[in-house]
Amino acid sequence: DTGVSQNPRHKITKRGQNVTFRCDPISEHNRLYWYRQTLGQGPEFLTYFQNEAQLEKSRLLSDRFSAERPKGSFSTLEIQRTEQGDSAMYLCASSLGRGRGSSPLHFGNGTRLTVT
Amino acid sequence: AQKITQTQPGMFVQEKEAVTLDCTYDTSDQSYGLFWYKQPSSGEMIFLIYQGSYDEQNATEGRYSLNFQKARKSANLVISASQLGDSAMYFCAMRPHRGGNDMRFGAGTRLTVKP
Numbered sequence: 001d002t003g004v005s006q007n008p009r010h011k012i013t014k015r016g017q018n019v020t021f022r023c024d025p026i027s028e029h030n031r032l033y034w035y036r037q038t039l040g041q042g043p044e045f046l047t048y049f050q051n052e053a054q055l056e057k058s059r060l061l062s063d064r065f066s067a068e069r070p071k072g073s074f075s076t077l078e079i080q081r082t083e084q085g086d087s088a089m090y091l092c093a094s095s096l097g098r099g100r101g102s103s104p105l106h107f108g109n110g111t112r113l114t115v116t
Numbered sequence: 117a118q119k120i121t122q123t124q125p126g127m128f129v130q131e132k133e134a135v136t137l138d139c140t141y142d143t144s145d146q147s148y149g150l151f152w153y154k155q156p157s158s159g160e161m162i163f164l165i166y167q168g169s170y171d172e173q174n175a176t177e178g179r180y181s182l183n184f185q186k187a188r189k190s191a192n193l194v195i196s197a198s199q200l201g202d203s204a205m206y207f208c209a210m211r212p213h214r215g216g217n218d219m220r221f222g223a224g225t226r227l228t229v230k231p
Contacts (some may be wrong), residue, residue, distance in 0.1 A: 033218070042120075042207050042221035043161070056218055091161065102149050102168055105219055107161035 004108035025094030120222035139208030147213040
């Protein structure tokens with residue numbers, strides 16, 4: 001098990017372009033989370049999946065953002081018509097879904113997006 | 117709504133000494149979990165320690181311990197015998213045991229260990 005994998009590690013794009021990030025969770029984890037982190041801040045929750053179902057979305061996730069997790073395995077996060085304010089580190093995490101919420105999140109190394 | 121507050125933007129500690137990183141939280145949930153994560157300059161988020169709201173004893177994991185005071189809604193991280201490799205950002209996080217199960221993070225504390 002190699003942990004949570006995110007690709008690409010870095011993405012530079014021009015304003016107005018669309019970008020897509022991929023996350024491969026730990027194989028036995030049924031929960032998958034997306035967070036956004038800007039410099040000097042803690043991660044901000046974006047959305048969360050249990051298996052293939054998207055159960056919660058933050059109001060931070062505007063209609064330009066969409067996330068999918070087909071077949072409950074890997075997930076993609078797409079940002080359409082990128083804006084400079086979208087520049088951030090996008091973190092993916094996964095966890096086990098059993099227990100009383102005591103399972104920690106295991107994070108990937110993130111995708112750093114720069115919008116020029 | 118949940119809110120996590122870390123009031124110390126930066127902390128310094130001498131190598132081999134202990135340091136306490138503060139965390140307070142606000143929630144209407146009765147059952148929840150508290151987590152601490154370490155984020156070195158390389159960027160990965162590393163899970164350190166967990167405390168459940170109904171756990172009677174403070175959690176410990178090696179050199180990390182959690183000073184949990186439920187009535188005060190505080191969950192301070194204590195690092196004993198600091199090492200140079202402990203220099204990093206530290207984030208406190210909370211997750212309710214009900215419903216959505218999303219985890220919310222504080223703004224973090226940057227710890228610098230001095231030789």
